[in-house]
Amino acid sequence: MLLTDELSDLVGAAFAAEGFDPSFGAVRVSDRPDLAQFQCNGALSAAKEARLNPRAVGEKIAARLRANRIFQEITLAGPGFINLTLSDEALGARLDAVAADRRLGGWSAARPERIVLDYGGPNVAKPLHVGHLRSAIIGECLKRLFRFAGHEIIGDIHLGDWGLPMGQLITELKREQPGLPYFDASVSGPYPDQSPVSLEDLERLYPQASAACKADETRAAEARQATAELQAGRPGYRALWRHFIAVSRAAIEREYEDLGVTFDWWKGEADVDPLIAPMVEDLRARGVAVDDAGAVVVHVARDGDKKEYPPLILYKSDGGVMYGTTDLATIIDRRDSVHPDRILYVVDGRQRDHFEQVFRASDIAGIFPKDRLEHLWFGTMNGKDGKPFKTRAGGVLKLRDLIDMVEERAAARLKESGFAEGYGAEDAADVAHRIGLAALKFADLSNPRTSDYVFDLDRFMAFEGKTGPYLHYASVRVRSVLKKAEGAQAGSPGPVTLSAKEERDLALTLLQFGAAVKDAVEKRLPHYLCEHAFSLAQSFSKFYAACRISDESSPAIRASRLTLASAAGRQLDVILDILGMPAPDKM
RNA sequence: GACUCCGUAGCUCAGCUGGAUAGAGCACCCGCCUUCUAAGCGGGCGGUCGCAGGUUCGAGUCCUGCCGGGGUCGCCA
Structure with a gap:
């Protein structure tokens, strides 16, 4: 039992004996260590509620507590603070117990839960940079912390391996090496076992592709097209994509290992691909998902929303899926594979709206209750200018x-x-x-x-x-x-x-x-x-x-x-x- | 524009359900290694808690307005 809880119970009992609610007995570590070790401010709120003199209430409580030898001193201060100091004997005995405890006095949860923790979230083909630091470090710590507290927790890296970046990589490589068999639609395999790209190639291709798509709408359209075809199962693209994953994952594993970060699951967005079509079909059949402007969406806005929540898009008008789609399908996958009590996401706070959409959709669809999905968002790492951090060259720091x-x-x-x-x-x-x-x-x-x-x-x-x-x-x-x-x-x-x-x-x-x-x-x-x-x-x-x-x-x-x-x-x-x-x- | 996070010491940040003299680290100044690691310990300097109102016996904390900054706002992740 926590020391402050033990003391709160004692003081709470004194409040109860005087006819007050025991919750007034809440004890905490003193703000004034020069005066006492612990304090209780409950006499102030109890007196306010009962329209009594706070010092008089405090004095009654203190008088009752003084009988207990656990306290060396109990004094009343200021408007009615009850100051508590434990005897050295009481302190020593509790310390002997901590020293003998394998967990050194650590707290454990009353009801252990099974929890899936989603963190890391690196993208294939992008080297880890400082932006990945927080999710990895905070996620790893929360995983260990929950485990220490007795929860069963499964850490999942949730690899970004199924979105537009994949199509961007494919089209970029196609420009450099159009002769590769992966691009010939008339060939359906077999394809070479050897990867056509090295890690260095990937790290070069991705920024190139990303910049090209930003600057040129034609290139962006090509990339979207390739993404949709990849997701639709075009064999050459799938084969190429598997090489990207293999090459990139080896590097990602090394980097996380260096950081001391380990995952129980190395699942990716792509792993839930087979679940997407049946999921959307089911949601449509039940009227949860509807056609809207050529896309298939779930409307998540509610009455009383302070801001406008756009719908969660499951299928884009070009037939491709978005990360909201895979996120939703991933909830189904986790639910059915391990039946977790809770799913936690350690992801940048700029994605709060996104998770709100996904969680609402999950709730509306009856997939997993929203109150057991938590976005444990973290703040941004800014540069000295107060804006998201960039190196002097304007790039990211690896x-x-x-x-x-x-x-x-x-x-x-x-x-x-x-x-x-x-x-x-x-x-x-x-x-x-x-x-x-x-x-x-x-x-x-x-x-x-x-x-x-x-x-x-x-x-x-x-x-x-x-x-x-x-x-x-x-x-x-x-x-x-x-x-x-x-x-x-x-x-x-x-x-x-x-x-x-x-x-x-x-x-x-x-x-x-x-x-x-x-x-x-x-x-x-x-x-x-x-x-x-x-x-x-x-x-x-x-x-x-x-x-x-x-x-x-x-x-x-x-x-x-x-x-x-x-x-x-x-x-x-x-x-x-x-x-x-x-x-x-x-x- | 709407929503959201934020504004506390020279710098980087704490401050739990409103409560006593607003804390820490760094930086700066002074002191401590002929007994267990000086990456340490002790002392000092330093704040109109963005601004203005309001609620309260009591506001850094709650409410309203304003100023300033970050972020997000349907087919990227």
């Missing part, structure tokens, strides 16, 4: 290049520290990789998911202060001091007894882990966990600076501090694992 830069910086810093000397070149590279990645990930995750933020290389490259490497450093120091204690035969960890302020603060921080997990899971906001990770590392660093551990002379205090240090280190490592940024052994 993820690979960004990771390289950050790793290089970490390697240089590692060399300075001197701790790299004990490592071989390979291990040093691994440590630099971990540290660089942590800087990158923490900079992203510690921002609230829904905030836009300024893409700032200096921030990603920063290894001091509120950063990933700071968390690593704390973890490394715990490991180091515990190792030293072992070597010095300092004895084993023992019951926690608190005397120094830094010990008490660390204990209180450790006890907040459960609440942080709960908040992060329920609000789907990883930054709550980051906040906790940072205060934990900070509390430990202060404790470490103020208190001797391995060479503390009193055996009882030494044993207690070993427990504190070990619990802090293990809790921090659990969090670092959830955040997807495991610490190195040394740095």
Whole structure:
């Protein structure tokens, strides 16, 4: 049970005994740590409702609570704040429990759910760039977080492999190499096993094609035509398209692996292609989908909408499908294959209207209820001009290049520290990789998911202060001091007894882990966990600076501090694992 | 134009259902390595919370209007 919940129950019972609703007993960590550890503001709202004097109400509650020895001090302050401070014994006992817990006091969901998490969403033939960073990092973190909280979660990359870009690639390649058998409509195979394009070709062809289609309507029409033919099953195009996928996917896998991001499913939009025709047929038969201006659509507008929601287009007038079509069919596929309780999408916030359309269509069609489809949108990475980030050349920054830069910086810093000397070149590279990645990930995750933020290389490259490497450093120091204690035969960890302020603060921080997990899971906001990770590392660093551990002379205090240090280190490592940024052994 | 997100310290950002003196990191200044990793710790400097009204005992937080910025708005994803 969470400490604040335990306290809320106690205070709530006191409110109930005085004839108030127990919900007034909500306790939270104090805003004024100089005055108390916890506070309850319920006397103010209870008194307001009952038209009583808030201080008088607070005094009655406080009087009832003072009987409980869990509290060291209960005071009334200001207009009626109830300030609570726990006894060191109560704190120590709860900390012993956290230290003995395999999950270090982590919270778990009362009703575990089966959840499909849709994130990543890279497009075939496009190298990953900084725009893909957020979905991957936030999605991976949410996946691990939900799993930690006891949910069954299936991560699906949802590859973009079925839209217009495929037609653009086909037509672009046709211009370069018209003689390839894939383009001869009179041939229906077999086609060569060897791909006609390399990864480099794809990365060159796509931007070319995209630019050409933007500039020239004829080219755009050609691409649309090719897309429709591909989707209709033209054998040469399908064969070519399979090569595109194979070549591109190998590269995408490598990049995500470097990022420490792994998917349970590598499904793509194209995988639901066979479901589309029957789905649309069914929706038409039931009157959910209708013909409109040559297209087949689902009207999703509702009375009372503040804005106009255009219909979800299932078939374009040229017969091609759009990503809304595959998204809807994908819901059917997920529903029928694993019967999830919920489907979550970690996708850019600029697609909010799109998901609203898809979710409404799903609801209207009775495919999957809208309230169990959630678009966990994230904000845009902007440049210093406040607009979506572009490199100086106006292009996008490749993820690979960004990771390289950050790793290089970490390697240089590692060399300075001197701790790299004990490592071989390979291990040093691994440590630099971990540290660089942590800087990158923490900079992203510690921002609230829904905030836009300024893409700032200096921030990603920063290894001091509120950063990933700071968390690593704390973890490394715990490991180091515990190792030293072992070597010095300092004895084993023992019951926690608190005397120094830094010990008490660390204990209180450790006890907040459960609440942080709960908040992060329920609000789907990883930054709550980051906040906790940072205060934990900070509390430990202060404790470490103020208190001797391995060479503390009193055996009882030494044993207690070993427990504190070990619990802090293990809790921090659990969090670092959830955040997807495991610490190195040394740095 | 409609809708939507946002505007808090020099910079980048927190601030949970309205509550006590609005927090953190960076930057800047000062101090701390002859005992466990100084990627650290301690101290200092720094804010009319975009503007104007309103509701409230109490507003960064809720309501209205205005100013400024980002984003979206049927056959791209």
